[in-house]
Amino acid sequence: MKLPLIPFCVMAAGLLASCTGKTASSVPEGMELVWFDEFETDGAPDASKWEYSTGGNGWGNAELQFYTDTRDNSIVKNGNLVITAKLDNGKWTSARLKTQYKGDWLYGYFEIRARLPEGVGTWPAVWMLPTHSSYGQWPRSGEIDIVEHVGFDQDVIHATAHTKAFNHRLGTQPNRHDVVPGVSKKYHVYGLEWNPQYLQWYVDGKPFHRFENTGKGWEEWPFDKPFHLILNLAIGGSWGGQNGIDRNLKEAVMKVDYVRVYQRKD
DSSP states (O other): OOOOOOOOOEEETTEEOOOOSSOOOOEETTEEEEEEEOOOSOBSOOTTTOEEOOBOGGGGTTBOOEEOOSTTTEEEETTEEEEEEEEETTEEEEOEEEOTTTSEESSEEEEEEEEOOOSTTEEEEEEEEESSOTTOTTTTTOEEEEEEEOGGGTTEEEEEEEOSSSOTTTTOOOEEEEEOTTTTTSOEEEEEEEOSSEEEEEETTEEEEEEEOOSSOTTTOOOSSOEEEEEEEEEBHHHHTTTOOOTTOOEEEEEEEEEEEEEEOO
16 A cells, blocks of 8 residues: 655644645644545546445435436546536436445544535535444434535535534534635645544644533443544535525536545554
């Protein structure tokens, strides 16, 4: 396995060190790269690392797209994973890739460099689900949203955790949303540090959001089991479609430059 050349900075004594190179990273000190995809080989995504979720039926959120595993909706090209949502004959198609059973981790630092799509009605996400629903179905076993964006609120990104006690259906989910200029015009680096004590999100190497383990049991902290990564681009839905879908929107594109996972040696 050839390791990528990674310009990065590390966290030292809780402070963000200076960075060089195009990547603003926040890899915690003492962690090493254990899994990555730099998307360097054109064509289909690496089948040893990625699996597809396919089909329609709204995906629990009244979404409009039908997920496929075709090159029309996902392809590796020019050093990027390109996920494209397309409107054809009145129907939307898109792609949802996951690392389940090919990349599953308990704790670590997860970093994704991506350019998000634009357009009212789009709903891209980089997120994590438990590989096994040890505490029961959603939201009992947890969900970690590294970054979400909805096209009707351009340049506002969301970082969120969901549990049985804390979730959007109850209006109690731990969330931060804030403006990050140019999320659809240029690449940004989205990071998550996950350990037994907390979830810490980063954007372009800077702390963005934090959720502490309350110590009150799995209902509030189910994040003690392996999770896997998901990359997807939805259209419409209960959140993405709140302001409808731009009738002039025919295509939306999400580009992922790399995905990297780090863990401590111990």
